[in-house]
Amino acid sequence: MAQGTDAARTVILTVDDDPGVSRAVARDLRRRYGEGYRIVRAESGESALEALRELKLRGDLVAVILADYRMPQMNGIEFLEQALDVYPGARRVLLTAYADTNAAIDAINVVDLDHYLLKPWDPPEEKLYPVLDDLLDAWRTSDHRAVPITKVVGHRWSARSSDVREFLARNQVPYRWYSSDEPEGKRLLACADQDGERLPLVITADGAVLVEPDDPELAAQVGLATTPAEDFYDLIVIGGGPAGLGSAVYGASEGLRTVLVERSATGGQAGQSSRIENYLGFPDGVSGAQLTDRARRQASKFGAEILTAREVTGLEVNGSSRTVRFSDGSAIAAHCVILATGVSYRQLQAPGTEGLTGCGVYYGSALTEAASCQGHDVYIVGGANSAGQAAMYLARGAKSVTLLVRGSSLSASMSHYLIGQITDAPNISVRTGTVVEAAHGSDHLEQLTLRDIESGHTELVDAQWMFVFIGAAPLTDWLDGTVLRDERGFIVAGPDLAVGGQPPPDWELDRAPYHLETNVPGVFVAGDARAESAKRVASAVGEGAMAVMLVHRYLEQS
Known part of the structure; x- marks a missing residue:
């Protein structure tokens, strides 16, 4: 049995150009090993190689390969020699007739053959199974780790390769990194029919191949939600840092149809922190990734929808609704919007950087x-x-x-x-x-x-x-002409909007703006993007919760 491995991903492959022999080998293998391994058969060396490449891209394991020696176009030794490049750890068996034993012995040096079997192998209990049992035992004790997760092949000093790794890591997508210069990286490139000129290469857990993917394509292929389920919501939260996640948790938990839109990855700058030691309730500290993951799962548990890799480019006021436009031209609308866009690190202005x-x-x-x-x-x-x-x-x-x-x-x-x-x-x-x-x-x-x-x-x-x-700069340029900002781009809200104790110009309501409300009624701001904010995780989460309270107040009076 495939002890300690995922049986669905552990394969014994057999290849023989004679359909009758191929079926017979597969039948005997399934009888003995069908419960612990997946038996895959092919009827030519080329089709078997194609199957191996597909298995490699999906991250499946191949424990043993059995190949007939006498096959047209590509004999068994030639096939095993190429199979060695795809699965170097798989045990290799050559099926031969008595007259071909010399060729089988020679193959031991050519393809590092583990065993050869004479046909016919009846009864399998005596001639086939004992050999395979030993080979499978040897394979299980070797380093045959499966990689049923997303794989990234790139160059160490590639900016886009670094961006892809960062995107996957911050979105809690498990992945394994391979340098394009190392043997396994080269094998994956070959299986994907790539020469390494265009990197990074991303291979998803189900075997899909992405060459130099952008963030939206990558997000969609690794299972992150990128398309809104509805056209209209009670609350749209823009930005997935602590303030945005706090808004999503409180909004969804209090019954609001809530969607959170994040352009890259939830967590914001706090999500990139290796350790936060002054956040209430975590005396031993907590990493930004851990805090982000818990908050995201909490928001999802309450029913908040989370969209990733969606860039917001505009905000429009259409009567009582607030419309948010995306870079691809699509849009969603809601009764209220919370701007929790946070800030980004300023670029170093030094030559060469x-x-x-x-x-x-x-x-x-x-x-x-x-x-x-x-x-x-x-x-x-x-x-x-x-x-x-x-x-x-x-x-x-x-x-x-x-x-x-x-x-x-x-x-x-x-x-x-x-x-x-x-x-x-x-x-x-x-x-x-x-x-x-x-x-x-x-x-x-x-x-x-x-x-x-x-x-x-x-x-x-x-x-x-x-x-x-x-230092940091607010991500608010897309609000120009709609939402009032200060000279540094931070969003002005609440009492700071008042001019001489009066509401801001163009304010149409009888009341003054609520504490976190912008100059656009029903549009609120929380977290680091707000002018004069505290720039702390705890205050950002608190403002996210307070903004939702003010959303309720706004909806009650609308």
Whole structure:
């Protein structure tokens, strides 16, 4: 039996060009091994290779391959030689006539043959099953791990490969990464009939092949919801960070038909945090991914619909409804909208960094790239909590971590507990008053030019990894002309809208705007996108819940 393996994904394959013999071999195999293995048969070497490639793409296991020696176009040895490239760990058996025993012996050296069987093999209890039992025992003790999950084949220094890995990781989609230079990566490329020129290659758990997919295509193929189930809702939440997830949980739990729209992955910046230690109720800390996963499952449990990889490009007021438009031209509408779009990390304005983004220069991607930083020197730009959390996480495996801080100290922007941890970490150093002047490298980051702000002195250092956390910009440009924002792009709401104690211009209602309500009645803001917000996870979740309370108040009076 296929002990410890997924029987549905563990295969014994037999190939013989004689249909009668092929059926007989498959019959005897099913009689003995049908409960523990899936028996697949083919009647030519080419069709058997095609079957192996399909099995490989789906992540199925192949334990044993039995091939007849005398087949036209491609004999058994030639077939096993090619099969070895697809499933090098499968045990290989050649079926031969007595006259072909010399060829079978020669094949031991050519294809590393495990055994050859003389035809006929009757009775199988004596001549077939004992041989296969031994081969299956040997196979089970070898490294034959199945990969029935999404697989990504790419180049280490490919920006899009990094983006795909980040997208899958942040959306909690299990995947396995293969470099296009390693043997298994090359096998997967060959099975997908790709030469490696266009990367990344994504192979989904069911065997679908995606070449250089964009986020919407990737989301749809790995099982993430991208299409709304309805045209009209009670509440549309835009943004899936802590504020948006908080709104979705409270909105759905209180009976509102709620849909959350996220352009990339739920969690926002908090979802990328390696550890949040000052969030209420988690004395030992919690990773952003864990907190995000729990919140997403909680929202789904209450009935909230979550759409991923959907970019919102417009907001329209149509009478009592609020219409949200997507980049593909489609739209949904609702009675109310909560803007929880959050913020994105600002780009480092230093020569060379733009072309190396995703190739050694990363913005908030510490979790995905951490394994590759083992034993290397890492630089982190920024002095706030997100930079400190990334430094502590990367320091577990990196040779050294250097924090580059523009200010004179960390105390102005980083929590006290985090400063203490960084001070005590032996492989973390802090360089204050230092900025990145330039980044250098051809296809990946190789060096950095650092400048001391006070003296102007510059220094060239070797560096393959730089993570940037230098403040945030709101994702609100698409609201221009509809929702009032301040000079930095943050959304103005509630009392801040008042001019001389009066409601904002064009405000048509008799009442003043509610606390988190924008200049558009029924459109609220929560979290980091709001002007003068606290920029903390707890406050964002609280504002998400408060916004839903105000949505109820708005609906009651409409």
